[in-house]
Amino acid sequence: MIKKKDLILAAVILIIALLAVIMITFTKVEGGEAVITVHGKIYKTLPLNEDDIVTVEDESGHYNVIEIKDGNVTMTEANCPDILCVKHRSIHYNHESIVCLPHKVVVEIQAGEENNIDAIAK
Amino acid sequence: MKKKIISILLGIFIIFNLSACSAQSEKRYEASFLELFDTVTTIVGYANSKEDFTSYSQMIYDNLEEYNQLFDIYNDYKGVNNIKTINDNAGIKPVKVDQKIIELLLYSKEMYELTDGKVNIAFGSVLSLWHDHRTKGLDDPSAATLPDMEELKKRSNHTDINQIIIDEDASTVYLKDPDMRLDVGAIAKGYAVEKVTQTMEEAGFVNVMISVGGNVRALGHKFDKKANEISWSVGIQNPDLESAETTIHILNLSDASLVTSGVYERYYTVDGKQYHHIIDPETLMPAEYYASVSIVCEDSGLADSLSTAVFNMPYEKGLELIEELDGVEAMWVYHDGTQRYSSGFRALINQ
Amino acid sequence: MKSRNVATYGMLIALAFILSYIERIITIPIPIPGIKVGLANLVVITALYLMGPKQAFVLSMIRILLVGFTFGNLSTMLFSFAGGILSWILMVLARKIQGLSMTGVSILGGVGHNVGQIAVAMFVVNSTTLIYYLPVLILAGLVAGTVIGILGALLVSSLKHMH
Numbered sequence: 001m002i003k004k005k006d007l008i009l010a011a012v013i014l015i016i017a018l019l020a021v022i023m024i025t026f027t028k029v030e031g032g033e034a035v036i037t038v039h040g041k042i043y044k045t046l047p048l049n050e051d052d053i054v055t056v057e058d059e060s061g062h063y064n065v066i067e068i069k070d071g072n073v074t075m076t077e078a079n080c081p082d083i084l085c086v087k088h089r090s091i092h093y094n095h096e097s098i099v100c101l102p103h104k105v106v107v108e109i110q111a112g113e114e115n116n117i118d119a120i121a122k
Numbered sequence: 123m124k125k126k127i128i129s130i131l132l133g134i135f136i137i138f139n140l141s142a143c144s145a146q147s148e149k150r151y152e153a154s155f156l157e158l159f160d161t162v163t164t165i166v167g168y169a170n171s172k173e174d175f176t177s178y179s180q181m182i183y184d185n186l187e188e189y190n191q192l193f194d195i196y197n198d199y200k201g202v203n204n205i206k207t208i209n210d211n212a213g214i215k216p217v218k219v220d221q222k223i224i225e226l227l228l229y230s231k232e233m234y235e236l237t238d239g240k241v242n243i244a245f246g247s248v249l250s251l252w253h254d255h256r257t258k259g260l261d262d263p264s265a266a267t268l269p270d271m272e273e274l275k276k277r278s279n280h281t282d283i284n285q286i287i288i289d290e291d292a293s294t295v296y297l298k299d300p301d302m303r304l305d306v307g308a309i310a311k312g313y314a315v316e317k318v319t320q321t322m323e324e325a326g327f328v329n330v331m332i333s334v335g336g337n338v339r340a341l342g343h344k345f346d347k348k349a350n351e352i353s354w355s356v357g358i359q360n361p362d363l364e365s366a367e368t369t370i371h372i373l374n375l376s377d378a379s380l381v382t383s384g385v386y387e388r389y390y391t392v393d394g395k396q397y398h399h400i401i402d403p404e405t406l407m408p409a410e411y412y413a414s415v416s417i418v419c420e421d422s423g424l425a426d427s428l429s430t431a432v433f434n435m436p437y438e439k440g441l442e443l444i445e446e447l448d449g450v451e452a453m454w455v456y457h458d459g460t461q462r463y464s465s466g467f468r469a470l471i472n473q
Numbered sequence: 474m475k476s477r478n479v480a481t482y483g484m485l486i487a488l489a490f491i492l493s494y495i496e497r498i499i500t501i502p503i504p505i506p507g508i509k510v511g512l513a514n515l516v517v518i519t520a521l522y523l524m525g526p527k528q529a530f531v532l533s534m535i536r537i538l539l540v541g542f543t544f545g546n547l548s549t550m551l552f553s554f555a556g557g558i559l560s561w562i563l564m565v566l567a568r569k570i571q572g573l574s575m576t577g578v579s580i581l582g583g584v585g586h587n588v589g590q591i592a593v594a595m596f597v598v599n600s601t602t603l604i605y606y607l608p609v610l611i612l613a614g615l616v617a618g619t620v621i622g623i624l625g626a627l628l629v630s631s632l633k634h635m636h
Binding site: 002003004005006009010013014016017018020021024037039040041081095096097099101102104105106108 | 546548570572573574576577580581584594597598599600602603605607608609611612615619622623
Binding site for chain 2: 121
C-alpha cells in the first residue's frame with residue numbers, strides 16, 4: 001500500500017512546508033500598521049500603536065468591524081454568513097491577516113513607517 | 123535512505139535555529155502625563171508587557187513627583203521642607219531638608235564653578251522680579267512693563283552663591299542673606315531627570331527615552347522593524363515657531379541627554395518686543411546672543427546647567443567651555459537662523 | 474458493466490455526501506471559508522482507480538454541485554471547483570508515475586485541493602497576503618491525503634471484489 005516513492009514524496013512536501021513554517025515563524029516581526037482592503041483596494045491604514053475601531057460597510061449592508069487595541073487587531077463583528085473572520089485570533093505580527101471572504105475584506109499587518117522622531121527637545 | 127532524509131531534516135532545522143534572529147520580545151509603549159515640573163512628561167520605552175511598562179511609568183511618575191515637590195520654589199507641600207521653605211527662611215534660620223536637596227545644591231555649586239558663575243542658583247531675587255513682571259505682562263498684555271533697572275541692580279547684590287550655608291551632617295540649608303532667594307529652575311529639571319533615569323536603569327528599564335518638558339534623556343536604544351538596536355531619534359525645536367519646519371535637526375541619541383534653552387520657551391511682550399526668561403547675570407536683561415542653545419551629553423543635570431550657562435556666554439567663551447569638557451557637544455542657533463556647532467556635534471546629526 | 478457503473482456511481486456519490494457532511498462538522502482553525510479537509514477526495518480517488526480519470530472527473534463535478542447546492546452556496550462552490558480541478562489534474566498525472574502508490578497520488582490530490590482553494594481565494598479578495606496560509610494548508614493536505622490514500626486503497630480493493 002505505501003511504497004518507497006510515496007515516502008519520498010511525503011518527505012519532500014513535508015520538508016518544504018516545514019521550512020516555510022519555520023521561516024515565517026522566525027522572521028516574525030511586530031507590525032507597524034493595519035491595512036484594510038476591500039475588493040483589493042486599500043480602504044484605510046491604521047497605526048497599531050493607537051487604539052481605534054473601524055467599521056467597513058458597503059451599499060448592500062455588509063459590514064465588518066475591526067478593532068485595534070494594545071497593538072492587537074481583531075475583527076469584532078461582521079454580518080457575513082460564516083463569521084470565520086470574527087472567530088480568528090487577534091493578529092499583530094507582520095504579514096498576518098484576517099480575511100472575510102464573503103465581504104472581500106482583508107485586514108493585513110504591514111511594517112508601517114519608521115517612527116522618525118521619538119521626541120523633540122525644546 | 124531513511125537515515126539520509128532524517129539527517130538532512132535535522133541539518134536544516136539546526137541551521138535555521140542558528141540563523142534565526144530571535145523575535146523581539148519587548149514591545150514599544152508610550153505614556154505621558156502633565157502636572158509635574160509644570161510641563162508635559164513623555165515616556166517612550168520597551169517592556170515585556172503593558173503591565174511592566176505601566177509599573178515603570180508609575181515609578182518614574184512617583185520619583186519625579188518627589189523631586190518636583192522638593193525643588194519647587196512657588197508652592198508649599200504639607201510636611202515637606204523644600205526650596206521654597208529655604209527661601210521663606212532666608213536670614214531667619216537653617217531649614218532641615220531631604221538629602222536630595224543638599225545634593226542638588228552641592229551639584230549646583232559645582233556647576234557655578236564650572237561655568238564661571240553663568241548658571242547661578244542664587245540668582246533668585248533677580249529672576250523673581252522678572253517672573254513677576256512676566257506673569258503680569260501675560261495676564262494683561264496692554265499693561266506689560268519691564269522691571270526697573272535700579273531695582274534689578276539692587277537685587278543683584280544678593281546673589282552670592284557662597285552665602286548659602288549648607289550643613290551636610292545636619293542636612294540643613296541656611297541663606298545668610300535675608301534678601302537672597304534660590305531659583306533652581308536652570309538645573310533642577312535636568313538633575314531630577316538624571317536621578318530618575320538612574321533609578322529606572324537599576325530597576326531594569328534600560329531601553330527608554332524620557333522627555334520632561336523638552337528636556338530629553340535617552341537610555342539604551344530603540345529597535346527597528348528587524349529588531350536591531352538603533353539610536354533614538356530626537357529632534358531639536360526650531361526657535362522660529364512660525365516656520366513650517368518644527369525641528370531644525372534630528373539627532374541620533376543613545377545613552378545621552380539633549381537639552382535646549384531658547385528664547386521661545388517663556389517670554390512676554392512689552393511695546394512690541396519679546397523678553398524671554400533666561401537672564402544674563404552681566405546685563406540683568408534677557409540674554410541677547412542667541413535664539414537657542416542645545417547641549418548633548420550623557421548627564422541631564424550637566425546638560426540643563428550648560429544650556430543656561432552657554433546661552434549667557436559669548437560664542438568664543440561658550441565654545442571654549444564645551445570643547446574643554448569630555449563628552450559634551452553643543453549647537454548655537456542665532457537670531458538670523460545661522461547655526462554653529464562644537465567639533466563633535468555634526469556626528470550626531472541624522473537629518 | 475454499465476448498470477454496475479451506475480450503481481457504483483450512486484454509491485460513491487452517496488458516500489461523498491456523507492463525507493461532506495462529516496467535513497462540515499470538523500472545523501479547521503484556518504479562517505478561510507471553503508477550506509476543507511478534503512475527505513470527499515476519497516470518493517474521487519476511488520473512482521479514479523476503479524473506473525478511470527474521466528469518470529473520476531464527472532464524479533467530482535457532480536459531487537461538488539450537489540453538495541454545494543445542499544450545504545453550501547455559490548461562492549463556496551467556486552472554491553470547491555478550484556480545489557477539485559487542481560486535485561484531479563495532479564492525481565491523474567501522479568498516477569502515471571511508476572512506483573507511486575495510491576497513497577502518493579492521494580497526497581498530491583490533497584495538497585492540490587488546498588492549493589487550488591487558496592489560489593482562488595487570493596484571486597477573489599484580490600490580495601496576495603493569503604499566501605502566508607499556504608504552508609499550513611499544504612501540511613494539512615499532506616496529512617489528509619495520506620489518510621485518504623490508505624482508506625482509498627482499502628475501499629478500492631473491497632469494491633473490486635464486488636465487480
